[in-house]
Amino acid sequence: MTEHPISFERPQAGADPADPRGALLRSSTHASPPPPPRPGANALPAQARTGETPSGPGTTAPGTATPSGPGGTPASPGKGVKGVQDGGEGPEHSQPVVAEPDTHRPRPAPESIPAQPGTEQHRVPADRSGQERRTGQGLSPGQPTPMRRDGDRLRFVGAATRRIARGIDLDEIVMGLCRATVPTFSDAILVYLRDPLPVGDERPVGPLVLRLRRTDRIPEERDTDGGFTALQLEPPEASGLDSIGTELCEVRTGSALAEVLRGVRPVFTDTPAARAALPELLGEGHEFVVPGGQRAILAPLRGRRRVIGAALFLRRPERIPFEADDLLVAAQLATHSALGIDKAVLYGREAYIADELQRTMLPETLPRPTGVRLASRYLPAAETARVGGDWYDAIPLPGSRVALVVGDVMGHSMTSAAIMGQLRTTAQTLAGLDLPPQEVLHHLDEQAQRLGTDRMATCLYAVYDPVSHRITIANAGHPPPVLLHLGGRAEVLRVPPGAPIGVGGVDFEAVELDAPAGATLLLYTDGLVESRLRDVWTGIEQLREKLAATAQLTGPDHPPPLEALCDEVLDMLGPGDRDDDIALLAARFDGIAPSDVAYWFLEPEDAAPGQARRLVRRALSRWGLEELSDSVELLVSEVVTNAVRYASRPVTLRLLRTDVLRCEVGDDVPQLPRLRQARATDEGGRGLYLVNKLARRWGATRLSTGKVVWFEVNRT
Numbered sequence: 001m002t003e004h005p006i007s008f009e010r011p012q013a014g015a016d017p018a019d020p021r022g023a024l025l026r027s028s029t030h031a032s033p034p035p036p037p038r039p040g041a042n043a044l045p046a047q048a049r050t051g052e053t054p055s056g057p058g059t060t061a062p063g064t065a066t067p068s069g070p071g072g073t074p075a076s077p078g079k080g081v082k083g084v085q086d087g088g089e090g091p092e093h094s095q096p097v098v099a100e101p102d103t104h105r106p107r108p109a110p111e112s113i114p115a116q117p118g119t120e121q122h123r124v125p126a127d128r129s130g131q132e133r134r135t136g137q138g139l140s141p142g143q144p145t146p147m148r149r150d151g152d153r154l155r156f157v158g159a160a161t162r163r164i165a166r167g168i169d170l171d172e173i174v175m176g177l178c179r180a181t182v183p184t185f186s187d188a189i190l191v192y193l194r195d196p197l198p199v200g201d202e203r204p205v206g207p208l209v210l211r212l213r214r215t216d217r218i219p220e221e222r223d224t225d226g227g228f229t230a231l232q233l234e235p236p237e238a239s240g241l242d243s244i245g246t247e248l249c250e251v252r253t254g255s256a257l258a259e260v261l262r263g264v265r266p267v268f269t270d271t272p273a274a275r276a277a278l279p280e281l282l283g284e285g286h287e288f289v290v291p292g293g294q295r296a297i298l299a300p301l302r303g304r305r306r307v308i309g310a311a312l313f314l315r316r317p318e319r320i321p322f323e324a325d326d327l328l329v330a331a332q333l334a335t336h337s338a339l340g341i342d343k344a345v346l347y348g349r350e351a352y353i354a355d356e357l358q359r360t361m362l363p364e365t366l367p368r369p370t371g372v373r374l375a376s377r378y379l380p381a382a383e384t385a386r387v388g389g390d391w392y393d394a395i396p397l398p399g400s401r402v403a404l405v406v407g408d409v410m411g412h413s414m415t416s417a418a419i420m421g422q423l424r425t426t427a428q429t430l431a432g433l434d435l436p437p438q439e440v441l442h443h444l445d446e447q448a449q450r451l452g453t454d455r456m457a458t459c460l461y462a463v464y465d466p467v468s469h470r471i472t473i474a475n476a477g478h479p480p481p482v483l484l485h486l487g488g489r490a491e492v493l494r495v496p497p498g499a500p501i502g503v504g505g506v507d508f509e510a511v512e513l514d515a516p517a518g519a520t521l522l523l524y525t526d527g528l529v530e531s532r533l534r535d536v537w538t539g540i541e542q543l544r545e546k547l548a549a550t551a552q553l554t555g556p557d558h559p560p561p562l563e564a565l566c567d568e569v570l571d572m573l574g575p576g577d578r579d580d581d582i583a584l585l586a587a588r589f590d591g592i593a594p595s596d597v598a599y600w601f602l603e604p605e606d607a608a609p610g611q612a613r614r615l616v617r618r619a620l621s622r623w624g625l626e627e628l629s630d631s632v633e634l635l636v637s638e639v640v641t642n643a644v645r646y647a648s649r650p651v652t653l654r655l656l657r658t659d660v661l662r663c664e665v666g667d668d669v670p671q672l673p674r675l676r677q678a679r680a681t682d683e684g685g686r687g688l689y690l691v692n693k694l695a696r697r698w699g700a701t702r703l704s705t706g707k708v709v710w711f712e713v714n715r716t
Contacts, residue, residue, distance in 0.1 A: 153329055156184060161336045169348065170197075173340040177311070177333060178216035185329065186297075186313040188217035192249065192281065193301070193309035193341070199349045208251040208258070210281070210309060217314075249281055257281055261307045266299035266330040268322065269312075274298050281310065290314065294321040299334040303342040311337070354414040355380055358389075358581070361421035366394050369402040370658045371466025371592045375562040377570060377584040381527070389416035389457065390525040390583035391424050395431040398701040398708040399664060400466055400592065400656055403431045406478065406523040406585050407459035410500070419455055423448065423501070427461070434703045437461040437474035438508040441501065445476070448502035456502035460495075460523060464515055466592045467656075471521070474510040476501045479526055479536060482544055486518035486559055488551035490544040517591040518559050522547065522569070527580030546572050562588050596623075596657040602640065604647040604667075612640045612653055616663075623657050625715065631694050632713055636663055638687035639709050643667040647706075660696060660712045668706040 160180035167173035178189050195211035251258050256276035260267060267274045269290055277298065278290055290296045295317065301309040311334055315322065358380070366374040374394050389409025397403055405427050409416045426447045430440045440461050448455045458478040464471045473481070473493065477500035483491045493513065499506040515521070522543075529539025550568045554560045560568075566586055573582075598619040602608040613633045620629050636653070643651045647667035656662040675688045691698050691711055698711035 153325060157329055157332050160185075160333060164333070164336050164340055167340060168344065170341060170344045173337060173344055174214050176340075177337045178214055181313060181333060182216045183218045185326075185333075187316045187319060188215070188314040190215050190282075190312040190314075191301075191309065192311070194307075195248065197308060197341070197345050198303075198306065199345050208261075208307075210249045210251060212247050212249075213309070249283070251280070255280055260298060261300045261310060264300050264302050264307070266297050266327045266334060268294045268327070269296035269298055270294055281312070291317045293317075294323075295319070297322055297327065297330045299330045301334050301338040301341070303338045308338055308341060350414065354417055357414060358417040358420070361417065361424060362391055362583075363393055367396050367402070369394070369396045369466075370400040370656065370662065371590050372402055372464055373562055373588040373590065375566050375586045375588075377566050377582070379527075379570065379582040381581045389420035390527065390581045391420050392523065392583045392585040393424060393427065394585065394587075395428055397431065397434060397463065398666075398703060398710070399654075400658075400662065402464050402466075402587075403437075404462045404464065404521070404523060404585060404587055405431075405459065406525060406583055407457055407501075408478070408525040408527075408583070409455075409457040419448075419451060419457070422451060423457060423459070427459075432701065434701065436510060437463055437472055438510040441474050441476045441498070441508040445501045445504060445506070445508075449504050454502075456500045458500050458526075462521070462523070464521075464587065464589065466590070467597055469515050469517065469589070469591045470512055471515040471589075472510050472512045474498070474508050476508060479524065479529060479540060481524075482522045482540070482547060483513075483515075484520040484522065484547045484551055484559070484565075486516065487556045488548055490547040490551070492540060492544055515589045515591075517589055519589050520547075520559060520562070520565065521587045521589065523585040523587075524569075525581070525583045527582040528569070528573070528584065530580070542572060543569065559588065562586055592656060592658060598655040600653045602644070602651045602653055604644045604649065604651055606644070608644045608651060609637045609640045612636050615653065616655065619655050620661075625657075625661065628661060628713060628715070632661065632663065635691050635694060635711055635713075636665070638690055639663070639665045639711070642673060642687055643669075643709070646671075657715075659715070661715055662710060662712045664708055664710040666703070666706060666708040670702055670706055672700045672702060672707055673709060 160177075163180045164173055164176040167176045174191050174193075177191065181189050190212065191214045192210040193213045195209045249257075251261065256273055257280040260273055260277045269275060269278060270293055281298075282290075290312075291314065295315040297313040299311045299313065300307050301311060311330075313322075313330055359378070362378055363376075366376055368374075376392055376394075378390070378392070389407075389411065391405075391407050391409075393403075393405040395403040395405065405424075407420070407423060407427075409420045409423065423444060426444055427440065430443050435443070441459060444457075444459060448457060457476075459476045460473065460478040460481065461476075462471055462473040462481070473495050475495045476498045478497075480495050480497075481493050483493055485491065495511055496509045498508050524543075526536055529543055530536040531539070534542075546569060547565075550560050550565060566584055569584065570582070598615070600612075600615055602612060613636060616633055616636050617629050620626055620632065640651060640653065643665050646669045649668045652664070652666040654664045654666075656664070673688055675692055677689070694713075695711035696714050698709070700707055700709045
């Protein structure tokens with residue numbers, strides 16, 4: 001069920017004239033207080049309490065004292081009324097009347113609101129033929145001219161369209177339309193929009209369905225006979241949508257409502273076509289909501305290519321009906337609202353696509369490499385900012401190593417997200433070649449230049465080796481990482497900054513640092529530490545202090561939980577710190593103890609497979625894994641045999657004992673082995689078939705010096 005909030009609050013006496021929802025203006029300091037309302041009169045704004053239509057120029061509403069000018073001629077109701085600012089516009093919903101100073105005429109009684117276009121005070125005396133005069137000749141002293149009345153309408157339309165144009169999303173635009181028209185132009189409004197709203201050039205294939213999006217009205221202490229009896233003050237969830245009409249309305253082809261919407265122009269609901277269309281729009285049995293006569297306008301909302309809804313403007317029976325010129329006002333309001341809704345829908349769809357593109361190109365899950373634990377966060381920018389190009393990645397490498405990557409494409413657009421995806425794919429490909437970090441950045445720089453001259457990004461690429469407990473880092477204009485030690489000390493690593501990717505012709509430098517067990521490396525983008533409220537180095541220092549303070553909570557011997565640490569880091573963001581998206585990657589270094597590693601070099605000769613079996617048997621016996629000897633010896637023998645057959649340099653054999661048993665065999669031949677089905681007459685080709693059947697998983701990775709074939713076996 002869609003909510004339809006009633007946003008207008010009843011104006012009170014003495015209300016602030018600067019209130020955009022009010023229509024009250026300050027009276028002149030010499031004006032007498034307004035007359036008390038008639039007994040039993042509804043608490044409507046003044047323009048809705050003008051009483052019955054006067055029978056002559058001198059007729060006044062009951063209980064209202066009308067001052068006279070010279071000769072008994074009624075004075076203009078605008079006399080003596082002072083706006084919020086002299087010589088300027090009042091609130092957006094009010095239409096001030098320009099007063100003509102006249103020291104020879106007595107001041108009239110003050111009005112609580114300015115006279116509105118279309119009210120009885122603004123009617124021009126008719127000539128003997130019954131037609132309104134279009135000139136100022138023969139008017140009573142102080143009577144507003146048609147030019148002045150048209151000027152009031154222009155000021156109202158200008159203020160209303162400015163209010164509508166301030167909206168960014170769909171709800172703000174619809175709310176701006178409602179608050180701009182109630183109560184200045186109408187006493188109530190119903191806004192229907194197409195469901196679903198079409199986006200751009202797409203052509204809807206289903207039937208035209210209108211959904212009641214929002215209603216607004218002047219609150220009343222009690223209902224008025226003859227109109228609005230179904231519009232209650234209770235919220236929609238309490239009173240139900242049935243009190244104001246049906247929530248959904250299907251516009252049938254060839255129906256009266258379809259013809260009115262096709263005509264595009266606003267119409268009075270007393271016309272036969274509109275009168276036939278109202279039951280279809282409001283639902284059967286709700287015709288009594290609409291007062292009779294020219295007190296309701298049905299305005300189609302047409303966007304750039306099609307009708308996207310309708311607005312129904314209503315005036316109560318005790319208020320002066322709409323005039324023909326009010327159709328032009330309704331047309332302006334409907335046009336600006338429809339174009340704004342089109343803009344909001346297009347902007348929302350573009351932001352959604354860019355955000356989905358950004359999230360799709362980020363890793364869904366992080367790998368679980370041996371000797372390191374990972375956690376990540378990604379936060380898009382605030383809704384007022386566009387999507388950026390931040391990314392992070394963790395790529396397993398041969399030898400139980402892992403590559404940690406974080407980058408940020410310059411700019412905020414869908415193009416930035418697309419470039420981010422291309423650079424991330426390139427980084428994954430380069431990591432698969434096991435290139436040094438500085439070489440990876442060099443190739444990324446070349447790729448960015450191929451994408452365009454203005455395609456620039458910052459990137460930090462690090463490789464962690466859990467066996468040697470070392471990390472190699474290369475930087476391309478990115479903020480430096482922060483290393484949180486086990487004792488609680490946070491350190492900003494000194495890494496050569498380098499130039500951003502895409503500059504071209506710049507050499508990148510890599511540094512190798514210690515990565516002790518229990519330490520945590522934090523990689524991040526500048527959205528975490530830089531904003532309009534602080535520079536990047538101030539933010540980095542605050543990040544370092546935040547990490548140190550968090551580590552103190554868990555004590556010197558226990559590092560903080562990784563997921564909780566990421567949440568604590570994001571808590572340092574303030575309300576004005578979301579101008580850019582944020583990518584965060586945290587790595588907890590557990591490492592692999594030397595006692596869990598066995599490493600050998602084997603000469604490429606026929607005796608190498610037998611030697612490998614003996615070495616593996618002794619290592620498994622030392623680790624208490626004798627039950628794995630038969631299967632592991634068979635697999636090691638097959639892999640070493642394939643390596644010795646083609647290698648010209650010593651073959652490496654390494655066993656790693658972690659939660660699984662991992663075996664790695666390296667040689668200097670770059671060609672990767674392929675799994676194939678051996679025929680019955682073939683003497684070879686069954687080694688990888690056995691590995692594929694008996695191992696938990698296996699793979700082969702090409703190195704700059706050859707390749708590594710590895711497999712894993714469960715320990716239990």
